[in-house]
Amino acid sequence: MTTRTALLATAALAAGSPATAQEDWVISAKTIYTAAGDPIEGGAITVSGGKITALRGGRGTKLEVTAVTPGFVDLSAGVDTGSSSVEQTTETSVTFSVAETIDFFSHRWGRELASGVTTVLAAPLDENVLGGLCVVVKTGGEPTLEARLLRKDVALRASIGTQPSSGNSTPNAFRENTIYVRRPTTRMGVEWVFRKAYYDALNAQRFRFEVDADQAAQNALLLRTIEGDLPVFVKTPATQDVRTAIHLKREFGIRNMILDHAAEAWKELALVQESGVGVVLPPFPADGRLRDPYANDSYFLALDAAAKLHELGVPIALSGDGARTPEDRIARQAGYAMRGGLSFEAALAAVTIAPARMMGVDDRVGSIEVGKDADLVLWNGKPFEATSGIVGVFLDGKLVLDARASTAEAGQ
């Protein structure tokens, strides 16, 4: 059993080591949960060249497990961009991209792999009102952006509520004391900054204002969230934040908005449903109360939140929020969502294909289909059950977490 320690270390090593010759695999399972149609009983997945090449067996190293699901996609994994990478020069760092700052050597990638997460959205920190552009990356493989990147500039990070203003104070001697230059210190200020950025962009377009190149680039991106396909990925933990974000969406006609960390979205079901936003839920806390040390506040995440939203057709995704504790891992959130009444199929989708669709990477990841990336999670029992564990993880066709010693069916 102590092997587990070594195995994880191996996983982390594999994730950081240079590419070796690709091994072909045939993974047979009692049940394959594809997240694309019905589960396949007694199937075998053939993996070659990092891709799923067949679902009917083939040639390669054989592996037998109880169940397989696609690798998980976590949109709110809080992947490391360094502990203090908040841009302080401006609250609207719209044109900045997180791509340049991702730390591919952080130990936290190992945590994601151990949780079965193979794809994450890397987003700028949530402390600027309009924080910048997000990218979708793999959690393992060679530690370079080129090797791990799935899609660039997939969404614009925004944050509403108390978080962006927390820690801000009145300016020092070197900054002029007017709201046009200083950072917001209240919710009102945060909303004002958000609104001003959009207002400026729309006005510049309408009246053909002369603006400098930076401003023009910012405006172009903001207009893309209105006229084009760039989603706004906005952090809204409290009911109040959910309302504000949706009002802003309506005010400026933002086409695609995803509420991140939206613990209390279930309190505004009608509003959320009607507005057409997607929702990413944070990990379910043991007693329902989710503490927020930044905002000195707490939010209530009811167990049936995911079920309620799903029933109304709201696209939902679950998240492990960085998997800081084993309890936060994304697979356990799927279990909790089922405890709250979500069906197994919907829970599976909420950690795989649904988030992949939200970020437009469902052509590559999120389900087990021929031609897709070979990102797989191997289980020793029915996925998401409390009595089931993850015994292996494939990323791009490589076995990055290997617990073959204990692949026997759980219990008994």
Place this chain on the structure above:
Amino acid sequence: MTILHTTRLLDMKTNVFRSLSFLVVLASSAAALQDKLVVEAGRIVTLAGDDIENGVIVIENGRIKAVGKAGEVQKPWDATVIGGSELVAFPGFVEAHTSNGMDRANENLDVAPFLDIRDSIDPVAFYFEDCLRYGVTTVNVQHGPNCVVGGQGMIVRPTGMTVEEMVVRPRYGTKISVSPKQGKSRATQMQQLRETLDGLRVYLEELIEAERDKRGYAEREALAQGRELTSEEKKGRSMEGKAWKVDGLELIPRGAIDEKQAPLLEMVEGRRMVFLNCEEAMDVEHAIEFARTNGFLEKSVLVLDVRCWRAADAIAEAGLPVVLEGGLLEMRRNPRTGEEEETFVPAILADKGIRFALSSEASGQRSLWYQAALSIGEGLDRSIALASVTTTAAEILGLEKEVGSLEVGKMGNVVLFSGDPLSITSWVERVVIEGREVYDRRKDVRNKHLLEGTQPRGTAAVAEAPVQEDDHAEEEGEEAKEEEAKDDESEDGE
């Protein structure tokens, strides 16, 4: 003015008394009704032999009278019957050690063996409520870990409005922390532990010497302290300590031993359970050594944080049982490589043949059922995982003949689950403690809040325009109707 006031007060008092006596009558009649209880279930997981399909449990006067297949077991005609074929019966879970359920679990005094946590237990603590919600029916409550020598613990049933109603074993066990109390170094902590038992020895020797000099000294001393000794307390007895003894204890009336020293003497004599708190692996060896040199090794239980697994060999060699706290996985950064390593601790303990119980941690949803379930997912043998929250936990507490499994003669503690007891989608529907139904999920408002939240005023419920177009929503109809329907359903189920 004053008179008026008093009269009113008197009135109020009588009213209070009236309603109180009414309550008492209600309670006792309920008790009388539930003297005989029959629990029916589609499956009974006895944890003593095979599961029973379509089973019946008969409980009389708080004890299990019969367990078996429906039709093979005689049901008393006058028994209350609960349960249903859709439910799964399981023994109540046993919490082998916790410091929850108290109003302030830690004491400022370093050495406080004379304290009794009876005075700190809060019967309406949310923790006890959660115990029922997740099927925990026996709880060993001990002094908090921030101590040198803590007060005397208690085994309770998590139901009742007074500690008297809750108590299963009073004055049970003493907490000793080998890890330093806040503000102390490890050296000071150990020094103070040794000093405490040295103090006991010196106290006993001096008392015996004084008694030898002057007959009746100890009794007069007790009297001076306000303790008049009854006939039994006047008798002396010899010391039974295994590791060390003082001669002449038989000269001292047993009631004359100072209250502060009496629990320590019980400990040294191996007549009191000791819960040794260790946070780091390095503490384990000190704990074992301290227990051995003072003769209570056989009465010791190690209360360990996950980091202590590194001392597994020493634990196995000493043969001590363990209560594992602080989770199941140890997550640790490798000091050399910086990589995060995880170790699943219960498997290591099982591997070394160490008897262990799991703990409900912060209670709530992650209670004992969940800890056992997760352990199975991590590869622990199913029977060991189940035992760690039932039978082994009971054994550690010396309650192996009382609780932990559904067998004739044991306490009638039964949990009815809505499905497989360890499934993520199962809920505890009913809980029976010693033949009395103490929990019914349909009446559990707080569980409803956890599951469904509470819709705050001013936020829109779903019932508005866009939803009604949806076929599915129409089926469900109005909220009130839906509620009714639900209730009906569950009534039918029984």
